[in-house]
Amino acid sequence: MDLRLLHYFLAVCSTGTLHAASAVVHVAQPSLSRQIRRLEQDLGFTLFDRSARGLSLTAAGRMFLPVAEDLLTRATQAQSTARSIARGTVSDLVVVAAPTTMADIISPFIVRAGASGIIGNAIEAMPENVYSVIERGDADFAVGTRIPPAELSSMVLGHAYLxxxxxxxxxxxxxxxxxxxxxxxxxxxxxxxxxxxxxxxxxxxxxxxxxxxxxxxxxxxxxxxxxxxxxxxxxxxxxxxxxxxxxxxxxxxxxxLIITLFGVWDELHYASAHIATCLKELSSFNSELYPQTTKFSAKEAIREDVTMP
Missing domain, CATH: 3.40.190.10 (Periplasmic binding protein-like II)
Structure with a gap:
């Protein structure tokens, strides 16, 4: 699918008319109209109802709108990732965690890492949904309190108290x-x-x-x-x-009573080695925040984490 056509489609949706959209995308109105028709032909359904009063999205067009937005967002992310790979650098990775973990551990860690840190964005999710965000590809790695899925790589980052x-x-x-x-x-x-x-x-x-x-x-x-x-x-x-x-x-x-924290990521991720290094640094940081005063066995840690969302 031509991403350029999706860009034209979103421009028409946001401005409401072909005339206004043509100014935004710098394409003559007749040409823009033909491109929208071409997109409809590629998709196999009509995106707009056309009348004397102008354009309005069809039911199919309304359903397709969030799909087009998501595709263009992912394309932008892919371009940014490709530039990072070409430069041999890693930056602006996305981490997902529960709100408490984000506020108490990850946010101060980002401050500590400074401008050179690789975390550039974050997603907050309910604890039981943290790992599914990685599986959907919406985040690069996670910090969670549940036992990680076997298909993902993981490491114990440390513990936090109840x-x-x-x-x-x-x-x-x-x-x-x-x-x-x-x-x-x-x-x-x-x-x-x-x-x-x-x-x-x-x-x-x-x-x-x-x-x-x-x-x-x-x-x-x-x-x-x-x-x-x-x-x-x-x-x-x-x-x-x-x-x-x-x-x-x-x-x-x-x-x-201690909650075990896990760092979780996909071993096939292009920045897997950098993520592992970041998580090791996060583990050291967590041990500074929450130094343990008692021994806690792996068996006991897992038993407690089963009850945690």
Whole structure:
């Protein structure tokens, strides 16, 4: 398919008339009309209804519009990638991760890497959808908390804590960690049952033979931290603390509750070696952000990550 014709089609869609579009693409109006007809012939369906009042997209044209936009976007990305390959450089790669991972780990890592860093864009996705973004080709690599698909290359980047967060004046704030049995006696502000960190807390409590009743359940980590800062209880999150809250690791039989982070990419990606190097640097950076105070076995890490979205 001639990408030039798609460009003409989008110009007509955005301007609304052949006359206006011809000025945008610098093609005479009669020639532009012929090119649109040619595209319709190639596609096998009519893109525009033509009347005395002008052009309007047909139902088929409306369906094809996002496809044309996506094709041109991918063509632009392909040209940029080709230039990078020709220069022997890699830049502006796209990483996908959950919002919390993006805010707490990847964003500060991009700042640390500076102008020479290879991450140029990012996509936020729900944790359970992170790896599918790579499989669709919309991102170059991922940082996720689920066990990666076997067909993709992966490495363990490190771990992040499941935190108990409370004001500095709270009796637990000065502790190096808080046992889960003791934590469950507090007024707890927890995420809703569908959230991964809540599932992780529930799983750890069940393994310890404990039960609890939450004081507050919410789907918003921001609200959970605000309520904790207001003195309404202790919130349990993986997010970095806000509002001057103190974050304390939660200990359970077998060690502290820790989320394993995986770097994931396609080994056949043209920048595979650069991605692997970037992820190793991200792993070192993560260990600076979250130095582990206890040993955590691979078996236990996987067990916890199965419960994480």
């Amino acid at each position: 935190w108990a967060q409370m004001p500095a004046s709270h009796p637990l704030a000065s502790r190096p960690s808080v046992p889960i049995a003791e934590l469950l006696q507090e007024s707890l502000i927890v995420m809703s049952p569908a959230h991964g960190v809540r599932q992780m807390l529930d799983s750890a409590a069940a393994r310890a033979g404990l039960a609890f009743t939450a004081s507050v359940e919410t789907s918003s980590p921001v609200l959970a931290q605000a309520l904790a800062a207001a003195g309404r209880g202790v919130c349990v999150l993986s997010d970095d603390p806000q509002h001057d809250l103190v974050a304390v690791p939660i200990s359970a039989p077998g060690g502290e």
